[in-house]
Amino acid sequence: MLPTPDLSHLSTDDFEVVYEPAEDTFLFLDALEADAETLKDLKPSICLEIGSGSGCLSAFLGNILGPSVLYLCTDINPHACKCTEMTGTQNKVFLEAINVSLAFPLHDRLKHNVDIILFNPPYVPTLSNEAVGAQSLGTIGGAWAGGMDGMEVTNTFLQYVEQLLSARGRFYLVALKQNNIPIIRQSMLNSHGLRSEIVLQRRAGIEHLFIIRFHREKQD
């Protein structure tokens, strides 16, 4: 078993303003660990995490894949960017944090160049205003407030995934049962030609969480 990244450098003050790893994060770590060998076989050169928060996921991925990979991390929250970089340092992985929404300034240059994309989005269904407000302020609510069906932020990013993914690239997404996973998968296939599987699912309190993996090629 791979160890969970060391977050001992982050304090309760940090977690007032930055999302603290919880069940969704841990399920994601388990999914990455289950796929560790195939991820290494991809020989990735560029990984991208959207909404990296504490940096826990990318640090974990960095421990799987090692230093021959560029780890780009974006977050709308500047405190999260700082925490991400610190978590990288603490876990001996260089995490490059960019304070931005999704990956817009990278679209031109990373077209079909990203080998692994991770996204634990704000997936909780809320009022639309709440999601839009939290995204524009870059506050901690932006880590969970997902607007209508919990899909407002996710849907925006899903439009760009295919353009970013390399030929053998993989995209991992956290979703909640209420996000309507069959519809997400069907529309990614129909609109973007991306196939998918459910890697793991788990009930945690009131949440029924899924990790979905998207890619181009057929898999056994």
Add this chain to the structure above:
Amino acid sequence: MVRLITHNLLACHVKDCNTNNFPLEFKDAQIELRETEFNPEFVRGIIPKLEWKALVDTARELGDTTLPLELPEMLDDDFLKNLHHVLLEIHVEDGVMICANCKHVYPISNGIPNMLLAEHEIG
């Protein structure tokens, strides 16, 4: 910290700013050099992803003239070490990045590039 490898991937994303929006120009760049372990495999692997001219021009603006104007065919160790230094060891800690086209200013503070846009600038 903005390393030149990351700078080489960032374009201006202001609404309707689609030409001459890369590379962003550094201004008032505060540089720190931080030694990192040389990893030839990583450097070789990243070369196909680079915009070479943008990288060389930016490195020269920041005072590093070790890279040739054309990407050499033979990638020897000396070359890879210079490239390693430019990509991974030059850290811009403070300053701004400016779009040559629309003149949008992206600040870097405490080593974090702020690429956020205001509502009216979003495409």
